[in-house]
Amino acid sequence: MKAVVQSRAGDPTEVLDVADVEAPPPPGPGQVTIAVTRFPVHPGDLQTIAATRPDGGHPAAVGAEATGVITAAGPGVDLPVGTRVAAFFVGGAWRQQITVGADVVVAVPDALTEDVAAQMLINPIxxxxxxxxxxxxxxxxxxxxxxxxxxxxxxxxxxxxxxxxxxxxxxxxxxxxxxxxxxxxxxxxxxxxxxxxxxxxxxxxxxxxxxxxxxxxxxxxxxxxxxxxxxxxxxxxxxxxxxxxxxxxxxxxxxxxxxxxxxxxxxxxRWALSSAEQKKSDLASAAAISQGLASHFDVAAIYPIDRIRDAAAHAARSGKTGTILVDATSGATP
Missing domain, CATH: 3.40.50.720 (NAD(P)-binding Rossmann-like Domain)
Known part of the structure; x- marks a missing residue:
């Protein structure tokens, strides 16, 4: 499967690459595996990439937010396979599959488009x-x-x-x-x-x-x-x-x-330091905001995952209206 990685700190338009990597492990207790459909490129992502120095020169996983569909669920998870979800605070979310804790996953309301679902957590929180x-x-x-x-x-x-x-x-x-x-x-x-x-x-x-x-x-x-x-x-x-x-x-x-x-x-x-109760409340509120204010979740452009550097360049550009999204299904591997 494909994943966005970086091997050194620097300008995201120069240091981001798309690599073929192994699929994530099956979900354990309290975890789900998600087939990622889209992810956003936020200005904060670009700042993090520019400052991150991967350990030992090994490529580092990139990204913190994504949306997709649950393909497998471990014991103790209430969300069934096939549920559309958004995930946040996921190390290496910019890839075609992720296995994460169900506590960082929120079901996407049926009325939301993929474009809104891809933005429904970081910005509202x-x-x-x-x-x-x-x-x-x-x-x-x-x-x-x-x-x-x-x-x-x-x-x-x-x-x-x-x-x-x-x-x-x-x-x-x-x-x-x-x-x-x-x-x-x-x-x-x-x-x-x-x-x-x-x-x-x-x-x-x-x-x-x-x-x-x-x-x-x-x-x-x-x-x-x-x-x-x-x-x-x-x-x-x-x-x-x-x-x-x-x-x-x-x-x-x-x-x-x-x-x-x-x-x-x-x-x-800093949100990572919030209490479990605060996080749960914020995740629910973010879903409500995405429903109630869906018309304000503009999209400036959508890029295929293989054009991640172009997506990063557009995300850094001033004067755009909306968020840059990446289609993780483009060129998807079985």
Missing amino acids: TVLMLRRAAQQHHSVGFDGVILNNGAASSVGRLFTAGAQHHQIATISIVRSAARADELSRRFPDVPVVSTHTADWKDQVRAAVAGRPIAVALDPIGGTASADLLTLLDPGGSLVLYGLMAPEQIPLHASTLVHRDLTIRGLTIG
């Missing part, structure tokens, strides 16, 4: 984590406003849609007029500001109409984070959940000290 972090500020959900930077991204759009559902006020921040127009059409009741205009900060202040800017969510870092900090009201929080900017955040301690601001980091990797 990230949104749940962001909302929990934002709601630690006492004003969120009341008169406090959240700045949603990178709002045109897959996570950004889902966060906006979920915030609307929970009646949490947000302002979308993007980098171009085209992205602003796109979001205005999708979310006509949510203010959107593009940083390509010189007075974008004044536009943000006008949009909040005197309400406190309590939290800023930022997947970028660097100067973008510094700009967001200047907009926060005293006692506000910047939540960083990405590393897209190459530069450090230009920040003087006085910015935090004199206005009682906080900065916290958040990554989907």
Whole structure:
């Protein structure tokens, strides 16, 4: 069978390969084997690949999320063979078959397409984590406003849609007029500001109409984070959940000290440290989000597994709408 692997750290478009590997072992107690149909390529995947140094130069398995069909189930598993499922936090998910613990698997609702099923865990769980972090500020959900930077991204759009559902006020921040127009059409009741205009900060202040800017969510870092900090009201929080900017955040301690601001980091990797109860709740919530907000799970393109480098290059490209998916069944071996 085919699997995506990497032999060294570096640019995913240069270090990712597709190798013929042995099929996974049969499932043991509490495990299932899944015939993978699709998997997503997230920006976070690319960052992990770029930083990963495989042990001893041996090719390392790649990927953390996939969807497919259960082909075998071990003792103690309630999900029957033939069930469509999504799996997350799977080391080496980018392959045609995986054997994993049933505790990281969720049944895919019948109404969901393969495209949505392939995205139904990592991004929705990230949104749940962001909302929990934002709601630690006492004003969120009341008169406090959240700045949603990178709002045109897959996570950004889902966060906006979920915030609307929970009646949490947000302002979308993007980098171009085209992205602003796109979001205005999708979310006509949510203010959107593009940083390509010189007075974008004044536009943000006008949009909040005197309400406190309590939290800023930022997947970028660097100067973008510094700009967001200047907009926060005293006692506000910047939540960083990405590393897209190459530069450090230009920040003087006085910015935090004199206005009682906080900065916290958040990554989907931290979810692994959650309690079993929290994980179970989040997995169920992710499935519910994927059903209720299915129209916001856009797909930018679908690539065959043999073109994984092209998929990685597209995933790294700015200006796309939606997630890059890979069809794991292309060239499938028996």
